[in-house]
Amino acid sequence: MKRRLPLLVDVFSFIAFFVYTVVFAVVILYLIRRAGFPFTVESVFGSADPVRALLLREPVFDGLFPAISGTFLLVVISVGIAVPVGIGTGVWLSEYAKGALYHVMTLFLDILAGLPSIVIGLFGFSFILLCHRLFPGKGPGFSIIVSGASLSVLVLPYLARSTEAALQSLDNSVKTAALSLGASRMENIRYVLLPKASPSILSGILLSIARCAEDTAVIMLTGAVASAGVPSGVFQRFEALPFYIFYTSSQYTCPSELDRAFDASVILIFLSTVLFGVSLVLNKTVSDPATEGK
Amino acid sequence: MKIRIQGLSFRYKRAYVLERFNLDMPRNRITAVSGPSGAGKSTLLFCLNRLWEGLYPGNMEGRIRSFLDNEWVDIYDSKVSLPWLRQKTGMVFQSPNPFPMSIRDNLLFPLKLAACSHGKRTAAEGDLFAVLKKVYLYDEVKERMEAPAACLSGGQQQRLCIARALMANPEILLLDEPTSSLDPVAEERIETLLTDLKSECTIVMVSHSESQIRRVADIRVRIHPPRPA
Secondary structure, eight states, rough: TTTHHHHHHHHHHHHHHHHHHHHHHHHHHHHHHHHTTTTTTHHHHSSSSHHHHHHHOOOOOOSSSHHHHHHHHHHHHHHHHHHHHHHHHHHHHHHHHHHHHHHHHHHHHHHHHHHHHHHHHHHHHHHHHHHHHHHHSSSSSSSSHHHHHHHHHHHHHHHHHHHHHHHHHHOOHHHHHHHHOOOOHHHHHHIHHHHHHHHHHHHHHHHHHHHHHHHHHHHHHHHOOOOSOOOOOSSSSSHHHHHHHHHHHOOOOHHHHHHHHHHHHHHHHHHHHHHHHHHHHHHHHHTTTTTOOO | OOEEEEEEEEEEEEEEEEEEEEEEOTTTTTTEEEHHHHHSHHHHHHTTTTTTTTTSSSEEEEEEEEEEETEETTSSSSTTTTHHHHHHEEOSSSSSOSSBHHHHHHHHHHHHHHHHHHHHHOOOOHHHHHHHHHHOOHHHHTTTTTTGGGGOHHHHHHHHHHHHHHHHSEEEEESSSSSSSSSSHHHHHHHHHHHHTTSSSSEEEEEEOOHHHHHHOSSSEEEOOOOOO
16 A cells, blocks of 8 residues: 555546646636637727727726726735735844744734635725714725725735745845845845845735735725726726626626626636736746756 | 954853854964864854844854954944944855846945945946956956846856955955855865965855865864853
């Protein structure tokens, strides 16, 4: 039995990989077939003029453009908030935090990372209710800014922990080289540690972008609606691809409406694939050639 | 003399790594420190430029004085500026650690730091090339000064790290097993370089290789781990 165990593990690994790949390929091919890839201009802009719609001079009522632009804006806001805070937290954890405070903070971040996104959505929802109670008619309501801020809470632990891991994985002599030349701790972090760890940090950022782009639970409780058009400001309600898919697939009245949901899902997959592709390319180009292949 | 160590003890928590260690190191000589793993060789180097501070939860007792800028300085005196001390006491590590920037920027890095701490930055192209020639790297990199330093071979990277340390004009150069990760050809080049450099600065080198110590060292020091209490 002991002799056969490695063979069994190999066979099991191969079968698992094969089944997973086939299922994944079948689902993707089915989605693409249903969506009628490649998309027509109509599926994105509906009956509106594409150029005027892109310039926000004509509203789009029956296309995916508001959901695509809403998703894009949502990602920009959430990642814009999460990246500086997350990287800062990661740097602090790796380079400054010590003893009990470190353990408390990492425990807190790990718990936060394990929270279901609906709980983060409820957090944003409660925040809006609290603002309504404290500042009636003045506080931020259901809007893209609250959704973005809530999503930033969702991805913050990933960013902080991935930054911390990236910095801690650096060789000790790299960490001390600049210090030995007279650099301060901050100069060391700025000129050596962060650039050296940037491939891993960039991967963390891109994964966070993908996470923000695909989450539904948070935005449906904090500001996403089925038809809001392109948001004219950050305090407006908005449309987003994942919510559009959820809403359309659960409320469709005719097959053509359901096909729209498939269109949106393929766009979302395409967006995620592009992001992962960019992540891989950045990893290759930014990473230190000396350490590659070792 | 260049460095005077008196009654140096160093402990991590309760475990002593160095205990009541005394040593005088003469100027413009290569002092080679050897000993078994855990004997405190690297810790000794880290004590000479205070690099352990803020990095390791250690505790140091004793006195270390270095003859820097023509006067004896108690390097643990609160008046001593850490950037100044570390610019005067350069260090090269076991594995090559070029910064994630170009060859030129690696060499200019110590000057950039000096500009931040003293407000001066003077490096002509000639200075860079002079240092590169000193470490026998000029011919190999003169055409690609803007290339990432990580593109160099291991031996070239280590010589670049020595050149980078030399850019700050150190009076003391600490080397922590500088050839242990290199092939014999690169090792020989570094040894020749060290022999040349001792006319300019005092070198303290940790090495596991007895043959290397015989080849390059003027003074040999063997340290042993303290006996457990």
